[in-house]
Amino acid sequence: MKKYVLIRLFNIVVTLFIIATLTFFLMKQLPGSPFDEEKLSALPEDVRTAIYEQYGLNDPVWKQYIKYMENLVKGDLGKSFYYKDKPVAQIISERIGPSALLGIQAIVIGTAIGLILGIVAAFRHNSFWDYTTMILAVLGVSIPNFVFAALLQYFVGLKLGVLPIAYWESYKSTVLPTLALMFGVVSVVARFMRNEMLDVLNQDYMTTALAKGLSLRAIILNHALRNALIPVITVLGPVIVSLITGSLVIESIFSIPGIGSLFVESIKVNDYSMIMGVTLLFSTLFVFVVLIIDLLYGVIDPRIRIAGNKE
């Protein structure tokens, strides 16, 4: 087990290195520079060159790459161009909090509701509950979350006036954005859970469990849920990462100072060090979530021997 984790960690470092390298060179292919090029275009050539020079942008790309990697190894993500020399690490740490809180809330509550809906739908197969759940799930998957966000904002925020329309000021501010983000999670989890449950319920060991006279609670928790959970966890992985790293649209609708907008906007304004910083953060989160999910497989289903399946 320990050896397995160590090998995986080594792989993660290699993966991140490749991502950083690719991103760096691709990013340098973007036209323009981090400056307001329209204004810069009015300046004499030598003044413009002098400004690039100050930021090391006249060096060949490979030289800039080596410099960046050297700093990265030292744990320095560099300074933002757009936010005028503010350290990238500081900006990310200021912005990740709101996004992570919303993401985690949406995942925890959304998964819980989704699981319950999925289980109920499976046990009441082809009933009113089943159909209602599935209609909701299909709506949740097919309608983009910003539509929910806009509707919530207009009806709950403006018309009813019970929750804040926007801003990030108190715990109340998290409710509407969390709800908007949650619909997608609920739908995905409910749909998968129902299908897996239906599958599991038809297995022989379920008949055995029933014949043994176990209580419904024990059957669901110990036999059905455990076996049905594997695929659900697999789909949850990417959902978790995308929610923790923030949603550009939801954050901009509710005016939340999160990290979601940072990524897209840093690309728009060629904020090189910010693009790198956010990409590295997202990919690090992603590879670690994948690792944790792989480890969880073993915990949930002991038949999956992650460490010993090499023979």
Add this chain to the structure above:
Amino acid sequence: MSKRKKWLFLLVLAVCLVLSACNFSGPSKKSSEDAGKQASTAAGDNKTLNLYFNNDIPDLNPLKATDMISFSVLGNVLEGLYRLDANHKPVPAMAKDVKISDDGLTYTFTLRDGIKWSDGSPVTAQDFVYGWLTEMDPKTADAYSFILTDYIVNGDKFNKGEVKADEVGIEAPDDQTLVVHLKQPTPYFLSLTTFAKYFPIKKDFYEKNKDQFGKGPDKLLYNGPYKLTSFNPASGVTLEKNDQYWDKDNVSVPKINIKVIKEASTALNLYNAGQLDYVQLSSEDVNQYKDNPEFGTTTNFRSYYVQFNLGDKVLANEKIRKALQYAYDPKVLEKVILNNGSKAAYGLIPPGMAGAGGKTFREMQGDLIKPDVKTAKRLWKEGVKELGETPKLSLLVSDDSVDKDTATFLQSQWKKNLGAEVSIVTKPYSGRLQAMRDNDYQMAVSAWGADYNDPMTYMDLWAAPKNAFRGNYENKAYIDLVLQAKKEKDEGKRMAALLKAEKILLKDDAVLAPLYYQGQAFMQKANVKGLVFHPWGNPWDYKYAKKQ
């Protein structure tokens, strides 16, 4: 089994911990904002102004800021020698008066008595010298330093590291006197001194904070009508009246909350809920609200135009260029496509920009390019004949929705009125600029925002050495007129030269085809007065605002 349960339990516990940690790290981190929170929950509190910006506030270091939002905040918390009044005219601010030498080259400012920084120390002439020199310092590498180096003697040489600081034409013989030596007579120099790059900086304070300067409310010293009490680039700023400000008796609003709201519909919802005092309308919302008494429009000094590339085989033909110029009506663009407060352009210099003798430049010049389909058709036919074949044309545009709609409008008008086939090439904003610089375009939808209130901010652009970005245009007569205007002391003669220059650029040489002057449609609560938007420089000015 129970062991595993324990693990699961621990895992759940860990998740809970993360959750609660995030909860605190979010809003409670900025304790200074709690004050702001209380105020906005009591948004009914009738003296506080509630406003917003539609993008982040990247930085409040006046030496580094380059965007209109940062300039807006800075203009309210800091102040230069002069300040723009509600009619955008420069009036004495930190300076109480100025003596201008007869040749127009030496400005001797006398500072007001008793002007103070927010820490109580006096604002001195040395603070201006220090601020200006640091702005021009090559180490600062600010893309905006030209706004000083173009005017002040030896400014550009200092900026290139060729001369020392003491050779630059600014001096402070005593605490209250500032002498500035200019390279050429500059009738708009006083209005330049209202701009953020001309603000004073206190040396000790700047050197103590260096990298952190302007990064938080306690990392700036204030000498303007307001001071910052909270600042978060992504969520907004709070301004409170500065008790040390020399003219504090004329500042009526005690507190201003400015949030960052990127989504137009969110801002509109907040406005309708009474949580904002002002909202910008997107063109889809204009029709719904334009009869509302709270509705209004403003324009700023930003002109949009089609840049023709004279280095291109087809567009080297003057008749083709003129045909394209005359073949569409910007009025249709204004009414049907933009519908957001922007105004149709028949020239380059935006309306309201200073002219001479109490008239604006536009009033003196009138319309230059009037749509005329008949002439356009004739010129197109002649042009095609000269070329020997019907040309294929392409129009380069940035991929934002307004620019793309503009391009589609032009494409359809040129097709309908000239029968011209024009393809549209869409690129990201920086991609468009790059393509223009690389000479890889025929026509491009382009724009320029004024740096100061004088036509020179536009005319200077096409007088630069021949380059692809400005359409490979070079006309000695035009350059001479611009140079003459730069040297001319007499305001009437100077303006005459600039008027002639615009005529050559647009009418005679047809280097550009005017599109529109950028504007905004907005709504403002009836009890809010004196919210001033300057069309250039530090746009938003809250000094004159009143809330009843």
